[in-house]
Amino acid sequence: MRPADAAKKYRRSPVRIGINGRFLVAKRTGVQRAAFNLIRTLVEIDRENEYLIFTGRGQAGRPEWNYPNVRVIESDLREGESFLNHVWEQFWLPVLARGYRVDLLHSPANVAPLFYRGKSVVHIHDLCFVVNPQWYSFTFRTVYNFIIPRLARRASRVITCSNNSKNDLLHFCNLPADKVSLVYWAVDDTFLQRTSGETKVDIAELGDFILYVGSLEPRKNINTLIASYVQLRRDNPGLKPKLVLIGGESPLFADVRLRVKDYAGDIVFKGFIDDETLRAYYSKAALVAYPSLYEGFGLPPLEAMASGTPVVTSDGSSLPEVVGDAAFMVDPRSTEQLTGAMVRLLTDQGLRKKLIDSGRRQVERFNWYRVARNTLAVYYEVAREGDSSEGGKLKASGSAHHFVPFDAWKRLVALEERHLNAIRAHS
Incomplete structure (x- = not known):
């Protein structure tokens, strides 16, 4: 059965997806730029699920989030890197996620609330601080060596952006192979x-x-x-x-x-x-x-x-x-x-x-529509875990790409083709 036919056949309730948006108020380096492009593309192509973006003041009016299935929940976060932002992420974000009854919480920029007990997806970009500790301060190494392995083990699923990083996660965090999903990043259009x-x-x-x-x-x-x-x-x-x-x-x-x-x-x-x-x-x-x-x-x-x-x-x-x-x-x-x-x-x-x-x-191998499609497949796999009955979030099993909603799948095909045409026109 073709993925399109499979996606059309299987019906499901919308998934309420919480997004840890602390990265939106941070200085935009490579990880923050990639996280922004991922979430921007997800909400562009997915009209079936509900997205709640938990972030700082001034984000709700951005045109990227202007979709009927997207809500921006603002808190008093500070621009840039702030200790108080980390406190918010570790202690107040879990309260918000539970209060808004999200089905899963996705943290796309390396760090997530350590004590969140709901279903969660965390992007871990790399383990450079473990592989090459000499490049980092004692404080940074101590904090991240404590937090990251525990986050990886407690998350429902870890997403990383290269086979090199996946191998490091499996080795240093002692994770089962099926807990780490490889989703390459992409280049901004x-x-x-x-x-x-x-x-x-x-x-x-x-x-x-x-x-x-x-x-x-x-x-x-x-x-x-x-x-x-x-x-x-x-x-x-x-x-x-x-x-x-x-x-x-x-x-x-x-x-x-x-x-x-x-x-x-x-x-x-x-x-x-x-x-x-x-x-x-x-x-x-x-x-x-x-x-x-x-x-x-x-x-x-x-x-x-x-x-x-x-x-x-x-x-x-x-x-x-x-x-x-x-x-x-x-x-x-x-x-x-x-x-x-x-x-x-x-x-x-x-x-x-x-x-x-x-x-x-x-x-051409790296575009954000493909990244969004593969991330959406991870969301559905995580939402499905523990929902084996007919009334669960998903009603079928199979390979991950079968769980991309049909309407989103059609939009992805069209947008990927447009993306590739833009590359060829630029050549």
């Missing part, structure tokens, strides 16, 4: 759009530049990137690209500016920028260098590919899963390999074209 002819002045003044996007912290391997850039400039006097670093600085990496004083005019720190400006930087860069030592997924390489920019990245952790054969992969600890790769992409037009073309094909 805005990166598929062509930038306007009106290039921002500060970008135009840069000339050729190599772009890095991500936080400035040890695991991102910024030391090696800067050393490779210095070697590129020293050994290739005819190549004079600037190096542009976009992202927030970690307290553990605060002295990075002091180490580049000899190239102070050529290594540019931009900090956090808005998404529109980020898209312009991606599209104007000569290449994107992303030599991270560990990633749960790694959005910047995909964003670069969607923007038509070639990528140099690491050959470890989850990155080979994400980039496939569409990037120049190197040993991230080798300054020589990274330097050589950047020189090749700056000078070899045939290689550049090959990677740009294969990058656009690679991006």
Whole structure:
């Protein structure tokens, strides 16, 4: 039986899905951007179930949540990272979820209420703090080593975004394989759009530049990137690209500016920028260098590919899963390999074209409608658990994709096709 026929055949009561929306008031880094895109797409395609988004003030009026089956429950959360927001998440959010009688509570940004006793789904992006504890403060390691394994064991289902992260969860948290669902992240559709002819002045003044996007912290391997850039400039006097670093600085990496004083005019720190400006930087860069030592997924390489920019990245952790054969992969600890790769992409037009073309094909594998469909299937599996009678939330068993509602399934097919057409038009 085709999935569409199966979805039409099986009838069910709507599921009331609670969303832990603390991430909506946090600074939007990779995890927060991915969580936002997931929830935005879910409510766009699913009109059968009810969504209650528990978050901070000022979120209810956002157009992304303007659907009849979506309610935004606002609390007094503070913008950014606040200890009080964590207190709300651990103690008040469970009260709200019980009070509104949600069928399951989904926390899409790594942390969830530890003592919630209802059905729950938690996204755990990676276990970098376990695999590489030297990159984190003692306080961070202590808190997360206590919370995350317990969250994973107590959740009804854990979703993660790569096989690399799934293997870490199974190993370090001692979870059964069927408790962890793999749902890859995707690239935001805005990166598929062509930038306007009106290039921002500060970008135009840069000339050729190599772009890095991500936080400035040890695991991102910024030391090696800067050393490779210095070697590129020293050994290739005819190549004079600037190096542009976009992202927030970690307290553990605060002295990075002091180490580049000899190239102070050529290594540019931009900090956090808005998404529109980020898209312009991606599209104007000569290449994107992303030599991270560990990633749960790694959005910047995909964003670069969607923007038509070639990528140099690491050959470890989850990155080979994400980039496939569409990037120049190197040993991230080798300054020589990274330097050589950047020189090749700056000078070899045939290689550049090959990677740009294969990058656009690679991006087709990752779209938010597919992510939403797979997440919705997890919701139905969790809602079904313990409801074996005819009056339960679901009335049939089978593979997960059979439980996507028929109307949502039809919308997903149409939207996925539109998404792929946008990629092909951009090529």
